[in-house]
Amino acid sequence: MTHTDSHSSTYPLNINGVQRHLPLFKVQSDLAIAVLNILGDTELTEAAAHALNGRMAGISYDVIVTAEAKSIPLAYALSVHSGRPYIVLRKNYKSYMGEALSTETLSITTGKPQTLYLDAKDRAAIGGRRVALVDDVVSTGSTLAAMRALMVQAEAEIAAVAAICTEGDMAQWSEVIALAHLPLFPLSA
Numbered sequence: 001m002t003h004t005d006s007h008s009s010t011y012p013l014n015i016n017g018v019q020r021h022l023p024l025f026k027v028q029s030d031l032a033i034a035v036l037n038i039l040g041d042t043e044l045t046e047a048a049a050h051a052l053n054g055r056m057a058g059i060s061y062d063v064i065v066t067a068e069a070k071s072i073p074l075a076y077a078l079s080v081h082s083g084r085p086y087i088v089l090r091k092n093y094k095s096y097m098g099e100a101l102s103t104e105t106l107s108i109t110t111g112k113p114q115t116l117y118l119d120a121k122d123r124a125a126i127g128g129r130r131v132a133l134v135d136d137v138v139s140t141g142s143t144l145a146a147m148r149a150l151m152v153q154a155e156a157e158i159a160a161v162a163a164i165c166t167e168g169d170m171a172q173w174s175e176v177i178a179l180a181h182l183p184l185f186p187l188s189a
């Protein structure tokens, strides 16, 4: 059963003792999501990175990989906690990325295709290495699938997938190391 906060359009989330009330936003004509936006939220980002680092303690990995934009602070904080470097898959190509690899994604929040780019220098840094894919939320899995596809192209081995939250069909994400699960909110017409 889904519990929203009483008398408000928010959903309660507790990450490692840090409580937030996520606002519900309509992303499709018949669907709303509880939006997790860690940008600017140092306390929540730190709590999540600390907890995820603990959950990943037994996993052997060399590099953290995330996708622009909202999960960048999480990757940075996990890098500090774990002592591993992190790289960011970008959504816009810049000439300084050189011979970048690319693939398409369609996240639940965006509703139109986005391209993810792996910078040539990052490609060299992860080739043959064990990577942990990290995101703030795994929902439809489109972003995760694009990250996975880039790792295959770059010949990196995926050692773990971690997120603050999974969303939607929990059973689909049993292999994701996650701290909480978010429901989806169907809207009646």
Ligand SMILES: O=P(O)(O)OC[C@H]1O[C@H](OP(=O)(O)OP(=O)(O)O)[C@H](O)[C@@H]1O
Pocket: 067, 068, 069, 070, 071, 106, 107, 108, 109, 110, 135, 136, 137, 138, 139, 140, 141, 142, 143, 144
């Ligand atoms: O499982 P999915 O349906 O792919 O959704 C998950 C992705 O959606 C969000 O990113 P978003 O596309 O909103 O981009 P942003 O972080 O740049 O805002 C989130 O940060 C994940 O990366």
Ligand SMILES: Nc1ncnc2[nH]cnc12
Pocket: 033, 034, 035, 036, 037, 107, 108, 109, 137, 138, 139, 167, 182
């Ligand atoms: N609930 C959510 N909050 C923020 N970004 C998301 N991407 C997919 N689901 C999301």
